[in-house]
Amino acid sequence: MARKRLIQAMNEALFEEMERDPAIILFGEDVKASLFGDTKGLWKRFGPDRVRDTPICEALISGMAVGAAAAGRRVICHMMFGNFVYTGMDAIANQAAKLRYMTNGQIKLPITFLAVSGGGRSAAAQHSDAIHPVLANLGGIKVVMPSSPADAKGLLKAAIRDDDPVFFLQAAGRGGEPGEVPEEDYVIPLGEAAVVRPGREVTVVAIGSMVRPALRCADILAREGIEVEVVDPRTLVPLDRETILGSVRKTGRLVVVDEARDTCSFASHIAALAAEQAFDALRAPIRRVTVPDCAIPFAPVLERAVLPDAERIAQAVRDTLAFGRSA
Numbered sequence: 001m002a003r004k005r006l007i008q009a010m011n012e013a014l015f016e017e018m019e020r021d022p023a024i025i026l027f028g029e030d031v032k033a034s035l036f037g038d039t040k041g042l043w044k045r046f047g048p049d050r051v052r053d054t055p056i057c058e059a060l061i062s063g064m065a066v067g068a069a070a071a072g073r074r075v076i077c078h079m080m081f082g083n084f085v086y087t088g089m090d091a092i093a094n095q096a097a098k099l100r101y102m103t104n105g106q107i108k109l110p111i112t113f114l115a116v117s118g119g120g121r122s123a124a125a126q127h128s129d130a131i132h133p134v135l136a137n138l139g140g141i142k143v144v145m146p147s148s149p150a151d152a153k154g155l156l157k158a159a160i161r162d163d164d165p166v167f168f169l170q171a172a173g174r175g176g177e178p179g180e181v182p183e184e185d186y187v188i189p190l191g192e193a194a195v196v197r198p199g200r201e202v203t204v205v206a207i208g209s210m211v212r213p214a215l216r217c218a219d220i221l222a223r224e225g226i227e228v229e230v231v232d233p234r235t236l237v238p239l240d241r242e243t244i245l246g247s248v249r250k251t252g253r254l255v256v257v258d259e260a261r262d263t264c265s266f267a268s269h270i271a272a273l274a275a276e277q278a279f280d281a282l283r284a285p286i287r288r289v290t291v292p293d294c295a296i297p298f299a300p301v302l303e304r305a306v307l308p309d310a311e312r313i314a315q316a317v318r319d320t321l322a323f324g325r326s327a
């Protein structure tokens with residue numbers, strides 16, 4: 001395996017899939033210039049018939065994606081930042097999420113929406129939202145959030161080959177992280193979580209960008225003699241409930257870490273799932289580590305203050321383990 005950056009793994013997946021299937025087209029904001037690096041070289045290789053810059057109008061971009069997919073193309077639609085999804089929401093929520101159901105399967109919408117999601121780069125409030133809870137709530141959109149280069153490549157390939165709309169959300173600031181990536185063609189099925197660190201005392205389910213601080217937390221707590229199991233869902237819709245619940249039943253304790261705001265975070269959904277289906281196994285209340293219900297600040301020191309980090313996660317784990325011991 002070669003060691004590559006996450007953004008390079010995504011770029012490889014796009015090249016390989018567009019080589020494999022001539023029905024794939026890619027368009028969006030500044031895809032030719034490739035400001036993030038994920039679409040670098042695609043315009044030069046595949047030309048303007050298959051790779052095209054669009055006006056900066058998300059309502060137009062998302063509407064184009066639905067129309068092109070309904071007409072038989074396999075679409076990769078680059079939205080740049082998660083916040084820009086808000087201005088393209090009508091075609092996403094009212095068309096992409098619903099047309100396959102409303103036409104009884106006569107229309108397929110194989111669309112992969114790409115967007116950077118979350119904070120960590122001082123991009124300010126209008127470029128730093130974690131958009132995944134909104135998308136997961138639509139009822140017809142699959143949501144993918146990789147945390148490593150290898151997962152990014154395998155999950156992006158799966159998303160592109162899927163016949164339903166898929167949002168592939170890259171964590172902001174994570175594109176430069178290196179990791180081992182297999183050389184061969186491979187696909188990671190949507191809906192399969194990964195236990196990225198086994199443990200026996202507490203389950204930490206970490207979503208997307210939160211996997212890295214969760215692993216750092218596990219290292220910190222290991223020095224205190226605490227074994228933390230870290231589960232990465234990888235795909236939120238569909239969600240691998242069995243892996244999450246299996247881990248909770250093994251450890252009896254659950255901490256969920258999510259970069260979304262506290263109210264209606266995806267962490268809330270996972271917590272509810274565990275409370276409903278693994279309540280008999282729980283030995284302590286479920287704890288969530290999330291973002292306060294506020295806009296993400298521009299100032300780096302303030303942004304760091306609102307985003308979950310390894311120490312906040314570690315303290316939540318300690319509190320969970322301490323439950324009942326003072327009684």
